[in-house]
Amino acid sequence: MGQYWKVVNIDKRRTFGGRGKLGEWLFTADNILEPCMVVASGPLLPECDKIFLPYEPGRRLRCSVFPQTAPPSSNPNTLVNLPAETVIEICSHLDGLGDLLVLSVSCQVLWEIGRHELYRRLARMAADRLWAGDRIICVGDYLQNDDLPENVFTPEEEADFTCDDDEDQPTLYTFPFEIQKRDNFDVALALWHGLRKGLGRHVHHSIQSVLYPLIGDETTQDNLTRPQPGVLRNLSKRQYVRESALFELIARRKDTMPRIQDIRLGNIVLSRICFSSDPSVSMRYEGDIHRGVWAGDRFDIVASEWLEEVDEGWMDISDEAMVEIEAIWESEYGR
Template sequence: MGQYWMVVNLDKSQTFGGWGKLGEFLFSFPKCLETSIRAQPKFPDCDAIVRPLKPGELIRKPRRSIPGLRVPQTAAPSSRVTALVNLPADIIGEIYSHLYLLLDVLCLSVTCQVLWEIGRPYIYCLIATIATSSDSWTGDRILCVGDYLQNKDIPENVLTPEERVELTDDEESTLYDYPFHKVEGKEFNMNDMWFKGRGDDRYDLMFYDRGLSAARHHFLAYTPPPPPLPVDPTVLRNLSRRQYVRESALLELKAKYAEVKSHRGEGILQNVGFGEVLMTRICLSSNPSASMLYDGPIHRGAWAGDRFDIVSSSECFEDTTWSDVSEEVLKDLEEIWRSEYRHALVVPKVYS
């Protein structure tokens, strides 16, 4: 039947799910692993996401009014709002601290100008927390575990003593069997987070009935920009061992095989990135079954369970304690790819 594999994050108890046999996905590898460890740009400050108050400003919307969103200076606020805003600031802050959903915080904040100013930091905090922690595996312990892995074959450095008891307590189950939480590995989308934690459609109806949709787009029309293209080449860093692989070295290897095509007509290394590089070093199993032509010890990855990120090369080269292992790592990757695409590397003889 063959061995099945899945990439797991030990620190977050997460996985991208089972991807099947190693030889079936390694050569058409999804980019979610590489994306998950790539350093993200600095998150904008509060004013860039949640608009600051402009005294006396009113929202103008063509269709539906937004009750209580802005109180004109000539209008008298309701007694309930007056009683609330007259409370000490620490008491109002205590109320906000018990609101865990972005929609709830917004509903309270748009009732008047005073609460909007008080609520802005709480709105920002929720957005920043969700946006910056949604899918990042930067600095976490990662490995690709095979379902033939026996607990006795897990290296000592992979699990803490507490994890070894929790994850491998049952002698009949393996690390592959542990119920890791499945994540999709998609990029952060602000429009998906408004009802995070809600399992009830009535909140979606309430959102529009109260006219808060206009408030959301007026004050919070913010979409995180795509990560800027790095000025310097990037490096894949192994934070546990203080080693790195240079993107420039990977590009040189890809250029070497630029003219070699697979049976599908594409370059055999055309789509290879740091995700594939990492996968050749983090697999862990007791059995070498990988459904690949390569017969090397890929199932005992030297980096299994280590911590990683992808950053600008300038952040690495300035520190002399880091060591460049590009040649060693890419030599292994080249051997794996040459084994898989050996038919494409054979030049047919020409007979006269």
């Protein structure tokens, strides 16, 4: 049947989900890891006013009727008369986006305060999707619990992720990690999901109709720019791979090896973080790719300007990595 693999973020306890046999996706998997390993050079989201528009006095919002969810207050102006600092503190303690959205759209004063708290939460959510600096491993489902890579997991993590090898006991592969989608962070989708979660259908649609004219157009893309050329850094081993070396490899072999232009830094990471007790990878490559020398290490991708200030404690392994990735591609596509 073959061995199945998936990429796991150990620190965030997340995965992109099962990807199937390694040979079926390793050669097209550059878009899995690269986007989330880039070190942000600035804010991940557009500025607050471009996402949550300031309310214009006198502007009328077309919306459906708000259903009454609580008895009318005898003193309805109490909350908005509180000092702004107090209202900000109240907003910061509201659980989930839904409650904060309900409060924020209730009046102009609370919208002006609440939209900034909404922005802060969404910025944290966008940053939380990044894996730069986290421990990453591509684990095979034949990995035995007594065969984990050394010096990667704490004793507490080993106890959580694994048990005695038994047909009914969990392994690192079967552990119920949270599934993270691979798409760019979408502000609008995050808002609508926050509304749906924990709110009744009528309340959700009423608030959504108010929000539409208050949401800007720049909500579907983050500001994470991929440096070109970049440098892949193994923060655990203080090793790095220059993307310029990869460009040289592609230029040298583009006429003799099909699909070599598909190689990205993400493919190099994946080829070195696979770990299993069984060598089944559904590939022609005969190296020990299933015992990845980088399995469980921490990585990021930075701009090549970093090389101008790198200290002597770092090792350039670009040549080694190019020989290895070329051999992997050669085994599948060489002629």
